[in-house]
Amino acid sequence: MNFYRLQVLIGIDPSSLQAGAREIENTFQLEIARHKLQDEVNLLETGSLGYFGTGVAIMIYPGQITYVNLKKEDVPEIVTEHFLKGKPVKRLMLGQAFTSGYNFNYRRRIVLENSGLINPENIREYLGRGGYESWEKALLEMKPVQIVDIVKNSGLRGRGGAGFPTGLKWSFTQPLTVPQKYFVINADEGEPGTFKDRLIMEGDPHKLLEGLMISSYAVGATKAYIYIRGEYRLCINRLQKAIDQARELGLLGSNIFGTGFDLDIEIKIGAGAYVCGEETALIESMEGNRGQPRSKPPFPGVKGAWQKPTVVNNVETIANIPSIISHGADWFRSYGTESCPGTKVFTILGDVYMPGLCEVDMGTSLRTLIEEYGGGIRDDKKFKGALLGGAAGVFLSEKLLDVKMDFNSLKEYGAVLGSGAILVMNEDADMVDMLYAVIRFFRHESCGKCIPCSKGTQKLYRIISRIRYGEGSEEDLVSMIRLAQAMNISSFCALGQSLLMPIRSVIDNFRDEFLQKMDKKYKFSREAS
Amino acid sequence: MYEEIFAKYSADKENLIAILHDVQNNHPQHYVSPEAINRVSEYLRIPVSHIQGVLTFYTMYSTRPRGKYIIRLCESPPCFLRGSESILAKLKQLLGVKLEGTTSDGLFTLELCACLGVCGNAPVMMINDELYGDLTEEKVVAVIKKLTGGEA
Numbered sequence: 001m002n003f004y005r006l007q008v009l010i011g012i013d014p015s016s017l018q019a020g021a022r023e024i025e026n027t028f029q030l031e032i033a034r035h036k037l038q039d040e041v042n043l044l045e046t047g048s049l050g051y052f053g054t055g056v057a058i059m060i061y062p063g064q065i066t067y068v069n070l071k072k073e074d075v076p077e078i079v080t081e082h083f084l085k086g087k088p089v090k091r092l093m094l095g096q097a098f099t100s101g102y103n104f105n106y107r108r109r110i111v112l113e114n115s116g117l118i119n120p121e122n123i124r125e126y127l128g129r130g131g132y133e134s135w136e137k138a139l140l141e142m143k144p145v146q147i148v149d150i151v152k153n154s155g156l157r158g159r160g161g162a163g164f165p166t167g168l169k170w171s172f173t174q175p176l177t178v179p180q181k182y183f184v185i186n187a188d189e190g191e192p193g194t195f196k197d198r199l200i201m202e203g204d205p206h207k208l209l210e211g212l213m214i215s216s217y218a219v220g221a222t223k224a225y226i227y228i229r230g231e232y233r234l235c236i237n238r239l240q241k242a243i244d245q246a247r248e249l250g251l252l253g254s255n256i257f258g259t260g261f262d263l264d265i266e267i268k269i270g271a272g273a274y275v276c277g278e279e280t281a282l283i284e285s286m287e288g289n290r291g292q293p294r295s296k297p298p299f300p301g302v303k304g305a306w307q308k309p310t311v312v313n314n315v316e317t318i319a320n321i322p323s324i325i326s327h328g329a330d331w332f333r334s335y336g337t338e339s340c341p342g343t344k345v346f347t348i349l350g351d352v353y354m355p356g357l358c359e360v361d362m363g364t365s366l367r368t369l370i371e372e373y374g375g376g377i378r379d380d381k382k383f384k385g386a387l388l389g390g391a392a393g394v395f396l397s398e399k400l401l402d403v404k405m406d407f408n409s410l411k412e413y414g415a416v417l418g419s420g421a422i423l424v425m426n427e428d429a430d431m432v433d434m435l436y437a438v439i440r441f442f443r444h445e446s447c448g449k450c451i452p453c454s455k456g457t458q459k460l461y462r463i464i465s466r467i468r469y470g471e472g473s474e475e476d477l478v479s480m481i482r483l484a485q486a487m488n489i490s491s492f493c494a495l496g497q498s499l500l501m502p503i504r505s506v507i508d509n510f511r512d513e514f515l516q517k518m519d520k521k522y523k524f525s526r527e528a529s
Numbered sequence: 530m531y532e533e534i535f536a537k538y539s540a541d542k543e544n545l546i547a548i549l550h551d552v553q554n555n556h557p558q559h560y561v562s563p564e565a566i567n568r569v570s571e572y573l574r575i576p577v578s579h580i581q582g583v584l585t586f587y588t589m590y591s592t593r594p595r596g597k598y599i600i601r602l603c604e605s606p607p608c609f610l611r612g613s614e615s616i617l618a619k620l621k622q623l624l625g626v627k628l629e630g631t632t633s634d635g636l637f638t639l640e641l642c643a644c645l646g647v648c649g650n651a652p653v654m655m656i657n658d659e660l661y662g663d664l665t666e667e668k669v670v671a672v673i674k675k676l677t678g679g680e681a
Contacts, residue, residue, distance in 0.1 A: 014647050018660045192605035195646035230550065230589050231645055233658055271546050271587035274643055288545035289579075290586040347648065349607055355649040390644075391606060421648075423607050437609035445643065447586075 004042035006083060007061040011049035011116065013202050014234060019055040020072075027072050031079040041083050047203025048357075049116045054094070059116070066094040110335070110343050111319040112359045115203030120238055123245040126206040132251055134325040138214045139259055142325075147218035148174050151321070153329035155341040160186060160277070160314030161389065161418045162494075163340070163407035172301040173219045173309045182310040183221040185212055185318060186282055187228040187235070190274040191390030192441060193421030196345040197315035199357055201228075201235040204319075205242040211321035213251070213263060219311050222262050227282050229270040240267055274445035278493050279312040280304075281447070292449040293493040316345055316420075336362030340406035344420055348374040351381065351426040362406040366396070369405065370424055381426035385509065387434065389418020391441045392498035395431070397509040416501065431510040432517055436464045438502050446495065453496025456487040460499070472518050477507050530555050531568045540573055545583060548573070549590060558594035559638075588642060596631045596638040598676055601655045605644040608652040612664075616652050617641070619666045623673050636677065 010016075010025050025043070032041050049057045054068035065088050067078065074092055081087045118125040126132070138147055152167025173181060185208065189197040201208055208226075216224045228236050243265050246252045254262040268286050275281045276291040283305045285291035304310025320342060324332050333341045340362040346369060349355040353375030360369065366386065370376065377383050386396045394415040396403070403409060407417050425434065443457040463480050466472045484500040491497045507514060534551045538544040552565045561584055570577045584590045602608075602617055620639055624632050631638045647653045650662025654669075661672055 014660045015650050015662060018650070018662050189646055190644060192644035193607045193648050194644070195648060198646050231642075231655070268543075269547055269550065271550065272589035272642070273587050285546065286543065288542035288575075288583070290582050292586075349648045349651065350610055355651075357649075387606065421607075423610065423648075425610060429610060434606060434610065437604070437606040441605055441643065 005040040006042065008041060008043045009046045009049070009059045009061070009116065010043065011047065011057050011059075012045045012234075013048040013199070015048065016056050017234075021056045023072060024056045024058075024070050024075060027075040028079070031075050032083070035079060035084060037079070037083055044119045045121065046118060047115050047120050048199050057094075063088070067092045068094050108335070108343065108361060109359045110323050110332075111200055111207070111316055111345055112203065112357075113323075114207065115199065118204065120203055120205055121241055123206060123242065123249065126204070130326070131206055131322075132210055132246075134322040135210050135213045135251065136257065138325050139217055139257055139261060144174060144218045144220060147214065147325065150329050151218070151324060154324045154332040155329075155339075156317065156320055156324065156332065157340060157342075157407060158314055159316035159320075159344065159420070161191070161392075161416070163417065166313065166317055169301060169313070170215070170219050170311060172299070173311050176220075176302070176309050178309060180223070180308045181219060181221040182305045182308055183212065183216040183219060183224040184279075184282070184286070184305065184310055184312045185224070185226040185315055186277065186279065186312050187226055187232070187315050188270050188277045188282060189232075189315075189419070190229060190277050190445075191392065191419045191421060193349055193387070193390050193423045194347055194419040196347055196357055196420055198232055198235055200315055200319050200345070201232070201239055205235075205239045206246070207319050207322060208239070208315055209242055209246055209265065211318035212265060214321050214325055215311070215313065215318055216263055217261060219309075221311070222264070224263065224265045225268050225286060225305075226265065227268045227270060227276070227286055229276075230272055236267060236269060243267070273447070274441075275447040275493070275495055278495065281493070282312060283310060290447075292447050293495075295492075337404070337406050337408075339408045344405065344417070346373070346405070346420045346422055348422045348424065350386075350422075350424040351378045351429070352376065352424050353378050363404040363409065365402050365404055366422070367401045369422060370401075374422075374424060377424065377426050379426075381428065384425050384427050384429055385431065386425065387423040387438075387502070388421070389416050390421045391438050392494070392501065393418045393421070394501045394505040395434070395509055396505070399509075414501075415505070431506055431513045432464070432468055435502065435506050436468050439464050439499070442495070442499055450490075450492035450496065452487045452490040453492065456483055456491075456496060457499070459483060460503075467514060467517055470517055470519075472514075474515065474518065477511070477514060481507060531565075531572075535572050542573060542575055545569070545573060545575065545580065546587075549580075549584065553590060557597075558635075559596075559599055560591040560594050562594075593629075594631070596636050598636060598656050599638045599640060601640045601642040601645075603643070603645050603651070603653045603655075604641045605648075607644070607648040611651040613652040615666065616654070616664050616669055619669050620673075623670065637673075 028043055049059055056070040057068045059066045078089055081089050114129055148170045156166045157163040187197050212224050270276050273291045276285045278293050279300055280294035281291040300310045336342045343359050344362050345359045347357045358373040388394050410417050439460050443461045446453045446457045448454045463476050480503055484503045487496045488500040553561050566580050624637050626639050645653050652664045653662045
């Protein structure tokens with residue numbers, strides 16, 4: 001085996017691909033070969049390096065030097081100056097001004113510990129980082145009940161949005177003695193502004209697989225599915241590759257490690273429906289039906305896919321499992337807060353300098369996230385508000401910038417953590433327009449099963465459109481909240497129930513802006529322009 | 530074409546969604562034709578009505594013929610905040626079509642879609658399997674020009 005002097009990691013994800021990452025990669029290969037450096041420099045593909053809006057980025061070890069916004073013409077310079085002479089090209093390095101205060105925080109990572117460091121398409125790199133040791137430990141040394149207990153003690157809560165304790169969820173299914181149980185990963189990440197699961201799957205697909213294997217064993221499922229939305233092509237390809245590699249090494253299949261335990265994993269692809277993120281709708285879709293939610297109870301843990309007990313968990317939740325098994329529940333509790341242990345992956349976007357993702361301890365304040373990880377508000381504008389948790393989230397104003405980001409702290413303010421999306425808006429943002437976009441999204445995604453949601457979203461859309469065009473009145477605000485409250489009580493699933501949160505929070509926090517649009521003067525100025 | 534696709538999947542209802550994806554991707558006009566519905570119905574032994582129901586439920590499927598390039602512009606709040614509405618107006622003006630419409634040369638179909646999960650680069654659109662991010666009106670003009678030129 002070769003020992004390389006330099007390791008060059010190129011981030012391959014949709015963002016960099018659309019900026020021409022493949023072409024840069026090929027140019028690097030040609031240049032490296034031209035200077036006969038192929039035994040000294042190792043060019044590797046990895047997942048997202050965590051930067052956005054910076055085009056094609058590469059990271060070079062040793063030194064962790066990052067180049068961004070690379071163009072084809074820059075490649076020869078990097079190869080001759082940096083690779084040959086050892087002089088980094090300052091001009092192309094991630095600028096100091098851009099990153100002042102930016103916190104990379106690699107040490108406190110659990111879910112993303114390998115992302116951007118290893119080649120996600122090679123199982124040996126994952127094995128080299130201690131991968132699949134937890135799977136071996138779980139299967140050879142532990143009983144399913146023990147695993148459920150460890151996960152219970154770790155205090156891990158579902159990362160899909162609702163924050164239900166994972167161990168408790170498993171404990172409903174684990175004791176059932178039936179011939180067939182299923183484990184399903186919910187990778188139908190449709191919440192606007194959320195792409196954490198995509199980056200976990202693209203950056204380190206084996207981590208999800210290992211977690212899924214352990215989880216399936218813990219609840220006694222011999223068949224597992226990963227339900228991915230159809231838009232995530234790169235995820236689907238990388239996961240399929242990872243599954244094939246794991247099967248080849250005997251980590252999947254029948255009689256794994258000679259224990260007599262069988263497990264197989266299959267990918268199911270969605271076709272574009274937000275409601276399929278709801279677990280019973282997801283199961284309907286997996287079975288080949290319209291993705292409309294089922295009545296609960298019976299809960300999927302008792303009667304799920306094909307009427308068999310089925311546990312459905314989010315990608316990020318399950319990606320935590322390998323580390324919990326190898327380090328134990330107490331170690332996991334050393335992260336985050338008392339009631340919400342562990343870390344959380346957030347996606348920060350909108351009007352910030354560095355849109356992207358980060359993994360931090362639960363309970364980190366919103367201010368820290370925006371300023372340190374998001375790089376602050378773009379173009380030196382002022383912060384106005386943030387939409388937390390995607391469309392089914394809440395609008396926060398400046399008053400709550402120091403709120404701790406975990407399930408319980410946010411609940412005190414009537415807010416939710418949701419999926420971890422933070423959409424930052426500067427002083428120029430029009431809150432009426434934002435609410436319009438949220439309601440329009442819900443109107444489109446309402447599945448049509450129940451009347452409160454399908455009719456309610458249409459009615460709300462008419463009201464908000466009226467306000468947006470300067471024809472609303474103050475009573476419209478009252479009727480929107482009352483309608484959303486009625487939907488909250490009577491809708492069949494969380495989709496219709498959750499619209500109350502964005503509507504109430506935006507009207508509470510930014511009422512003046514709505515009133516401004518109802519002013520007659522506004523209408524005239526609009527017509528004049 | 531149908532035999533090849535069916536050979537990949539067992540005749541179970543759970544494979545319906547994957548089969549419809551394959552059928553649509555292999556059709557030159559990127560849609561699920563009435564003939565395709567009948568063939569899938571015969572293979573899986575599922576009523577046509579069920580397949581119609583599934584087709585119209587999910588946004589990725591189309592039951593009408595579409596262009597060679599399907600433009601799907603994200604209309605979710607993050608892209609909206611960063612100006613997707615002006616991009617939509619530009620696209621409509623450039624192509625001279627309404628939403629869901631196809632240009633008369635059969636090249637482009639314009640659609641809206643929900644979040645594509647690339648919000649760091651908002652506003653974003655997807656043309657077939659390719660993503661285009663950080664869109665500006667100039668960038669849209671360039672992309673359309675490039676795709677149109679490639680055909681001539």
